[in-house]
Amino acid sequence: MPAQLLDGKVLSQRMYAAMTTQVQELTTKYGRPPGLAVLMVGDNPASAAYVRNKERACERVGIASFGTHFPTDVTQAELEQTIQALNTDDRVDGILVQLPLPGNHLDGTALLLKIDPSKDADGLHPDNLGRLMRGEPGLRSCTPNGVMEMLKAYDIAVAGKKAVVIGRSILVGKPIALMLLAENATVTIAHSRTPDLATVTQEADIVVAAVGRPNLVTADMVKPGAVVIDVGINRIPTESGKGRLVGDVDFAAVESIASYITPVPGGVGQMTVAMLLHNTVLSYSRRLGET
Structure with missing residues (x-):
């Protein structure tokens, strides 16, 4: 007998349907939708495709997308300043930097450390990885x-x-x-x-x-x-x-x-993008006192 498929496409569709209902209810209650900001640098075709998929998924469930596309020669300081602004933007509940970054002049790890751990949509900030290690609640990878x-x-x-x-x-x-x-x-x-x-x-x-x-x-x-x-x-x-x-x-x-x-x-x-949206909604809910 062939193995049963673990179908990420079907499961993610089910998750999107549940999230759409949840986001609609929360948006009505709080007057704004959850917000996800994706920072992309350069023109890597694979990265561009991933970002498009994330933006479409956000639109599907009702999450506001604050994507920003930077040229390859953007400086580390410019990206860090953008992240700091997003950290204090009340419309934004999740932040991620699309990897890989082009060239050798950008430090992805340093950028990750600039993200507010409560808005770390990728679940890769050391604070959230430490919470995973300790078995404590937090945003998961x-x-x-x-x-x-x-x-x-x-x-x-x-x-x-x-x-x-x-x-x-x-x-x-x-x-x-x-x-x-x-x-x-x-x-x-x-x-x-x-x-x-x-x-x-x-x-x-x-x-x-x-x-x-x-x-x-x-x-x-x-x-x-x-x-x-x-x-x-x-x-x-x-x-x-x-x-x-x-x-x-x-x-x-x-x-x-x-x-x-x-x-x-x-x-x-398929599940990676679904969990990214899940983390964004979870961050939104926690910041507004829902969980």
């Missing part, structure tokens, strides 16, 4: 939180399971490991220096691949019946020259072995 929402929505039990996270980035690997641990999974973090990766993953009930290497996870690395979460998004060349998107998992081979699997595209990526 969007992609890892999206993975947890998928597991919850499909009634996949995490407690008592062995989970292997491949990747140790601060964006996905480390936060998802902490989230799984908080749900009482036994978690192993594997990475590029892990010897005999297949031996590690073969024991896992849940495999999360988040390294950005096409088809890294092959059929012989997956235990029959395991849940496989593919966070990777990689564009590989095709004869047409347009390329196509694949994940870190060899989907065609692993689908017949796993019990559940996320597709690429249409899986975790």
